[in-house]
Amino acid sequence: METKKVMLIAFYNPKALGVRYLETALRRAEYAVRTVFLKDFNSVRPKKATARELELLRDDIQRQAPMLIALSVMSSMYLEVVDEVIDMIRGNFDIPVVCGGAFATLSPEYFLDRGVQFVIRSDGERAIVRLADALSHRTAYADIPSLCYKTGEEIHKNAISDIPQNIDEYGMPTVNCPNSCFIDSDVLTEGDPQRNTLSYEVIASRGCPFNCSYCSCSNLRRLLPDGVKGVRTRSVQSVIDELIEAKKHCKKIVFVHFYDEIFPNLPGWADEFIVQYKKHINLPFTIWSHPKMVDPDVLKKLVSVGLCEVIMGIQSGSEHILHDVFHRYETQEDIVRATKIIRESGVFWCSYDFMLGHPFESLDDLKESYYLTKRLHGPLELQLHGLNFLPKTDIVQMAIDAGYYTEEEMDAIMYAPMHEQFDAYWQRQNRQERDLWYKMIYCLQFARLRSKVESFESDPLKHEAEIRAMYDKAKKMARLRYLYKKARIVLKRLKLTVT
Ligand code: B12
Numbered sequence: 416m417e418t419k420k421v422m423l424i425a426f427y428n429p430k431a432l433g434v435r436y437l438e439t440a441l442r443r444a445e446y447a448v449r450t451v452f453l454k455d456f457n458s459v460r461p462k463k464a465t466a467r468e469l470e471l472l473r474d475d476i477q478r479q480a481p482m483l484i485a486l487s488v489m490s491s492m493y494l495e496v497v498d499e500v501i502d503m504i505r506g507n508f509d510i511p512v513v514c515g516g517a518f519a520t521l522s523p524e525y526f527l528d529r530g531v532q533f534v535i536r537s538d539g540e541r542a543i544v545r546l547a548d549a550l551s552h553r554t555a556y557a558d559i560p561s562l563c564y565k566t567g568e569e570i571h572k573n574a575i576s577d578i579p580q581n582i583d584e585y586g587m588p589t590v591n592c593p594n595s596c597f598i599d600s601d602v603l604t605e606g607d608p609q610r611n612t613l614s615y616e617v618i619a620s621r622g623c624p625f626n627c628s629y630c631s632c633s634n635l636r637r638l639l640p641d642g643v644k645g646v647r648t649r650s651v652q653s654v655i656d657e658l659i660e661a662k663k664h665c666k667k668i669v670f671v672h673f674y675d676e677i678f679p680n681l682p683g684w685a686d687e688f689i690v691q692y693k694k695h696i697n698l699p700f701t702i703w704s705h706p707k708m709v710d711p712d713v714l715k716k717l718v719s720v721g722l723c724e725v726i727m728g729i730q731s732g733s734e735h736i737l738h739d740v741f742h743r744y745e746t747q748e749d750i751v752r753a754t755k756i757i758r759e760s761g762v763f764w765c766s767y768d769f770m771l772g773h774p775f776e777s778l779d780d781l782k783e784s785y786y787l788t789k790r791l792h793g794p795l796e797l798q799l800h801g802l803n804f805l806p807k808t809d810i811v812q813m814a815i816d817a818g819y820y821t822e823e824e825m826d827a828i829m830y831a832p833m834h835e836q837f838d839a840y841w842q843r844q845n846r847q848e849r850d851l852w853y854k855m856i857y858c859l860q861f862a863r864l865r866s867k868v869e870s871f872e873s874d875p876l877k878h879e880a881e882i883r884a885m886y887d888k889a890k891k892m893a894r895l896r897y898l899y900k901k902a903r904i905v906l907k908r909l910k911l912t913v914t
């Protein structure tokens with residue numbers, strides 16, 4: 416019997432975990448899978464797919480002749496390209512398309528209104544297999560859990576269900592997709608781009624317990640059916656099995672990124688993890704953390720088996736912004752304490768994210784971020800971002816209610832061309848005094864510049880030229896520091912391999 420083929424397409428993410436889980440599910444159900452990684456990851460200035468790249472994709476669809484094309488749309492920030500791919504498929508083929516991923520889960524109507532036949536909300540593993548079964552056997556799909564579709568003008572959104580609490584049931588993501596290609600720089604390269612990676616990305620849990628107003632996680636969590644917990648953690652064994660597989664296929668791995676919103680904190684999980692990780696993996700690794708979740712004992716244990724970087728969102732030094740706008744309920748003291756614990760755990764690198772320069776932030780709020788940064792325990796790296804208004808997040812309505820934008824203006828921001836969205840993410844302050852405070856916060860991360868920065872704080876406007884020159888110097892220092900950091904991690908990897 417002819418094997419039915421499903422094509423999976425990931426956008427700007429050659430490591431796309433969601434797609435790799437879908438591949439595992441489809442292969443288990445004996446579907447052939449073709450996976451296309453369209454465009455490389457670029458969080459600074461991604462370029463649109465070129466006409467040639469769309470042609471390469473079109474020709475690949477022609478050759479592969481899948482029965483279903485599945486688009487993974489985790490972010491709204493690349494929609495311009497997703498729309499072009501949808502138009503290209505609809506214009507050239509009569510193949511059903513299904514969309515899924517975080518953005519598609521929150522906004523299924525976006526795709527259904529563009530002529531996409533199906534959207535699957537939340538975990539896609541089981542529902543995509545059911546949909547493929549229904550399409551290949553020509554049976555009814557109307558009752559498939561989590562499926563959304565249109566009849567005439569009416570949108571049907573089936574309840575999200577058949578979602579397991581125990582995500583080990585999904586198995587592990589496919590590390591090396593056997594029939595896959597990477598399209599970028601006007602070239603289609605056969606094979607899984609992940610095989611050549613230096614850093615392997617893994618996620619040991621799904622979901623986050625917090626409710627930050629600018630993030631989709633709480634909105635995604637609220638959609639989960641009763642009885643499914645907001646945070647679902649894999650077993651240590653399942654994570655280690657995946658990493659063993661990754662080491663087998665990706666020979667150049669230097670370190671591992673754990674992309675859990677919060678590294679698992681179930682009782683005993685870390686203890687089992689460190690034993691298994693040391694025994695089987697032994698690579699430097701990085702984790703994300705949260706000021707309210709930093710545990711000194713766990714961190715020290717993780718450091719002992721290779722934890723080399725903790726990345727933590729601080730977002731603002733103003734408790735008003737944190738509590739009333741971002742819905743993050745940590746205090747300044749919690750944040751300072753967390754940085755002290757991270758530093759004392761012996762972790763080699765600490766990176767802290769801030770989101771500055773949004774309409775809710777007054778000059779005084781920005782100054783509070785400056786004064787909080789002075790109190791953080793270093794050495795540290797700062798990542799200063801702007802705020803992206805992401806569709807369906809709580810902060811969107813807050814900004815409309817506060818009168819900063821009309822609904823139409825907000826839509827124009829959220830669905831703006833890609834380059835405008837990424838410029839907003841890396842936004843610099845544009846009003847003069849704010850710009851100077853922003854630059855001073857940035858410079859605080861370099862111990863050598865600290866006393867100079869502090870000498871400007873009583874009257875930044877008077878020192879404008881010096882602050883701008885100091886900032887330019889700090890940017891150069893950041894580039895050198897980046898190289899130093901990477902070199903240290905490579906050395907650490909060599910050391911771990913030898914010991
Ligand atoms: C880890 C993570 C990353 C990692 C990804 C690592 C990797 N190897 O994939 C990194 C750090 C690289 C990353 C980057 C970005 N991220 Co991110 N990321 C996440 C996070 C925390 C978890 C995603 C994840 O891997 N989950 C585990 C996997 C297994 O689940 P999944 O991807 O959701 O896939 C499942 C389902 O969604 C579904 N599914 C997925 N695709 C499809 C397709 C079909 C057809 C079907 C049926 C189902 C389906 O089935 C999958 C298996 O169950 C989410 C938050 C969240 N809760 O989703 C944010 C999140 C997706 N990221 C977000 C953003 C904004 C970004 C960036 C744009 C950041 C930036 N400025 O550069 C980039 C964009 C990357 C891209 N190309 O799309 C936003 C997106 C919201 C939006 N409207 O844009 C989220 C929701 C967080 C937030 N702030 O709200 N991210």
Ligand code: SF4
Pocket residue numbers: 623624625626627630631632633676705728
């Ligand atoms: S802690 Fe991070 S992942 Fe969790 S809701 Fe807040 S921003 Fe989102």
